[in-house]
Amino acid sequence: MPHDPKIAKAGTRPGGRSARVRTDVVTATLAELTERGYDQLTVEAICHRAGVHKATVYRRWGGIDGLIADALAVSADQPWPIPDTGNVDEDIQLLAREVYTTFTDPDLRTTPTALIGAALRSALGAAALSAFFTARHQQAAEVVTRAVKRGQLPAGVDPVELVRAATAPLYHRLFITGEPLDERAAHRAAAAALYAARAGLFDAAAP
Incomplete structure (x- = not known):
């Protein structure tokens, strides 16, 4: 409805660095999840794909489950x-x-x-x-x-x-x-x- 979570632009400040980081990280999370599955999903691989430091991800999302939750939150916000x-x-x-x-x-x-x-x-x-x-x-x-x-x-x-x-x-x-x-x-x-x-x-x- 669609019930397939799709990621578009994300973040509370369009064009801001925080919004770009969120978009990149959530997009990387979905890509890694699709390719590897939940059991093989790692913060390191997501950070490498998104081009961000691990400290940023752990500070903002806490870990894998926080990333999954935010991917859904971003999807829910899309028209x-x-x-x-x-x-x-x-x-x-x-x-x-x-x-x-x-x-x-x-x-x-x-x-x-x-x-x-x-x-x-x-x-x-x-x-x-x-x-x-x-x-x-x-x-x-x-x-x-x-x-x-x-x-x-x-x-x-x-x-x-x-x-x-x-x-x-x-x-x-x-x-x-x-x-x-x-x-x-x-x-x-x-x-x-x-x-x-x-x-x-x-x-x-x-x-």
């Missing part, structure tokens, strides 16, 4: 153009299909899969992963908010709950059960979430 076809059914289907495509396309899946897997290896990373998905769900919820205004969904529907329900079964297959993920599963998850929303199961005012 994402959510679909707006004018039809909520198509929009929710597109959200689910993007998860499917991101994690099944050989050219796209390696980095986000490695980053999520690494994040689950530490409390710091897991917290950052939770914050990442919270940000993405809130961004994608605009699809539902627009649909309510158009009269395509009930006024009381919880936008985040609908988005979560449309994508959670896909992540369950990807990272919990390891079951194959195909287009039919993505379509079914989106359709089920929309059906539940129209049935009132995601009413924000419900107890």
Whole structure:
């Protein structure tokens, strides 16, 4: 939604040295993680690739888990153009299909899969992963908010709950059960979430 964390420009001072260092280090972290995996990831290799001193990394990030967490934080800050076809059914289907495509396309899946897997290896990373998905769900919820205004969904529907329900079964297959993920599963998850929303199961005012 996208659920593949992508790194663009980062930092609180665009063009400043601190922002450039953060961008270089986070980019290097993702590259090393993609190539080596979490178990072989080292601060030394990241520093060499980013062209920064180890002391800088340890002072600012604390170590590998801090770097993983910041990679997710940077990704969560990036804007994402959510679909707006004018039809909520198509929009929710597109959200689910993007998860499917991101994690099944050989050219796209390696980095986000490695980053999520690494994040689950530490409390710091897991917290950052939770914050990442919270940000993405809130961004994608605009699809539902627009649909309510158009009269395509009930006024009381919880936008985040609908988005979560449309994508959670896909992540369950990807990272919990390891079951194959195909287009039919993505379509079914989106359709089920929309059906539940129209049935009132995601009413924000419900107890």
